[in-house]
Amino acid sequence: MIDQRTEDLVEKLLEGRLELIEQVELEAKRTENPDLDRFIDAERELRSMIGSRPKPEFEPFFDQRVMKRVHEESENSMRANGQSLFDVDFSAALARLFPRIGIPAFALSGLAMASNASAASPGATLAEALFALPTLDAVSLLIF
Amino acid sequence: MSPVIDQDDAALVDGTKNGNDACFAELVRRYEGTVAATVISMLGPGDEADEVGQEVMIKFYRSLARFDGQSTVKTYLTRIAINSAKDALRRRKRNRLRFFTPKDNEDAWEDKIAGLEDQGRDVENTNLVSFALSKLHPDIRAVVVLRLVEGWSTQEAANILQVPTGTILSRLSRGKIQMAKAISGASA
Numbered sequence: 001m002i003d004q005r006t007e008d009l010v011e012k013l014l015e016g017r018l019e020l021i022e023q024v025e026l027e028a029k030r031t032e033n034p035d036l037d038r039f040i041d042a043e044r045e046l047r048s049m050i051g052s053r054p055k056p057e058f059e060p061f062f063d064q065r066v067m068k069r070v071h072e073e074s075e076n077s078m079r080a081n082g083q084s085l086f087d088v089d090f091s092a093a094l095a096r097l098f099p100r101i102g103i104p105a106f107a108l109s110g111l112a113m114a115s116n117a118s119a120a121s122p123g124a125t126l127a128e129a130l131f132a133l134p135t136l137d138a139v140s141l142l143i144f
Numbered sequence: 145m146s147p148v149i150d151q152d153d154a155a156l157v158d159g160t161k162n163g164n165d166a167c168f169a170e171l172v173r174r175y176e177g178t179v180a181a182t183v184i185s186m187l188g189p190g191d192e193a194d195e196v197g198q199e200v201m202i203k204f205y206r207s208l209a210r211f212d213g214q215s216t217v218k219t220y221l222t223r224i225a226i227n228s229a230k231d232a233l234r235r236r237k238r239n240r241l242r243f244f245t246p247k248d249n250e251d252a253w254e255d256k257i258a259g260l261e262d263q264g265r266d267v268e269n270t271n272l273v274s275f276a277l278s279k280l281h282p283d284i285r286a287v288v289v290l291r292l293v294e295g296w297s298t299q300e301a302a303n304i305l306q307v308p309t310g311t312i313l314s315r316l317s318r319g320k321i322q323m324a325k326a327i328s329g330a331s332a
Binding site for chain 1: 172177189272320
């Protein structure tokens with residue numbers, strides 16, 4: 001069984017980051033644990049396999065494919081909302097929508113509430129008056 | 145003004161924000177290898193990896209307005225690449241569950257390796273490593289890719305994946321054991 005500390009030391013050994021004091025610690029662990037050398041060999045082999053494979057690459061002209069998409073998506077974005085592609089994220093979209101939709105909606109609600117309040121029946125609560133809701137008594141009559 | 149190839153990342157990011165596409169094209173060329181290493185190691189080579197690689201760059205472009213330079217472009221792009229690759233793996237899993245059994249995918253890999261052997265070639269390290277990576281859970285795979293394939297430190301990997309360093313260490317440990325088993329199983 002290899003504990004986490006030993007794994008850390010082995011990792012540092014294989015990455016050439018082992019300090020002198022850690023080297024002494026690892027040597028002591030090697031003497032204590034006969035499986036440690038096997039573990040180090042397996043680690044070294046795995047790293048060597050991973051390290052020896054060629055670096056993964058995309059097919060040629062990747063940059064051109066990306067730029068083509070950037071141009072296409074930018075054009076679509078300009079057509080749809082008059083903004084370049086990198087301006088378009090959700091919060092920015094909300095911020096842009098607010099003046100166009102949010103403010104008129106608030107204004108309309110205010111107007112509606114004001115006109116409802118003036119036409120409300122005398123016994124209505126504030127919420128009933130503002131939103132032109134039937135009074136509780138009227139609702140009770142409908143239910144029963 | 146100096147040619148884009150001589151400009152540092154911060155200048156290229158600023159140039160892109162000011163509408164200079166040549167600056168973004170240079171960033172793509174500069175970090176194509178980083179994105180390829182992450183995405184292809186996570187997904188395996190092919191059209192899907194290329195498509196996800198393009199998505200990574202588009203997401204980077206879209207998010208440039210919010211990029212404040214607190215992390216490097218390389219770290220930022222690697223984080224997008226890992227997340228996009230994990231999304232692609234989730235999509236792949238959904239499609240596989242819809243159309244195939246999980247066994248089909250394993251068989252496909254094994255057929256691929258057997259195919260190479262039939263052609264009289266040794267099973268190359270590349271395929272063995274890709275095969276072993278494909279056996280790992282995406283969260284564990286992400287750690288192995290960052291630490292062992294791309295050589296990020298434990299702390300850097302923790303920053304990219306936004307998890308504690310202890311999580312990186314335990315996932316790496318599990319990942320190495322599972323990879324060693326998969327490799328010895330495939331090459332036996």
